[in-house]
Amino acid sequence: MMRRMAVVGDKLSNGGEVSYCKGPFFTLGNAGQQAALINGPVYCPVCRTTGYIARDGGPRRMTIGGSEIALDADVVVCDCPEYPRIVARLAGEAWYDDLAEKLGVIGATTIAEVSAQSATRQREQTGQCVAWFCMRDSATGLPLRDQDVIAVVSGVHRSCRTDANGYAKVETEGTQLIEIHTVFSSPKRNLIPVNGD
Known part of the structure; x- marks a missing residue:
């Protein structure tokens, strides 16, 4: 549309x-x-x-x-x-x-109804910053649901997971630089190379 x-x-x-x-x-x-x-x-x-x-x-x-x-x-x-x-x-x-x-x-x-109000209230009471990252498949544009994510917050690695809508929540004390990395599993079998004829 x-x-x-x-x-x-x-x-x-x-x-x-x-x-x-x-x-x-x-x-x-x-x-x-x-x-x-x-x-x-x-x-x-x-x-x-x-x-x-x-x-x-x-x-x-x-x-x-x-x-x-x-x-x-x-x-x-x-x-x-x-x-x-x-x-x-x-x-x-x-x-x-x-x-x-x-x-x-x-x-x-959906994601907003689940967590936005509690996250905003918590942020106001403690001075925390809450950032939401939407993780999407670059080929299909669909959300990456229940996907492991590594958040690097000012050099410290933190593990988190996306929710059912593809959103990952990262909390910090004050404003900080955040890097997000998606974690994918490697194949559980031996890969057979294909000749490029």
């Missing part, structure tokens, strides 16, 4: 606004607005928290340096009981086909 790309300054369905985010800088529209990124910050005036953008809809997205550009109607995970959606208008005629009609829809609300 063709959806307008979201940018910094776009409003939410509840009156919030997409915030400036650090990361790859890519501008859209006549005014040169910064593209909004999945997992980027969004301020919600209803619950008075800064949430994050989660993809919702088709699996295909434009990427910039490994970050995905958010689209109209993506979900914002915050402390609200019903998550607001992005109402993309400022990018002008910058549209993108998320291939929902061909590949199906990936919902973002």
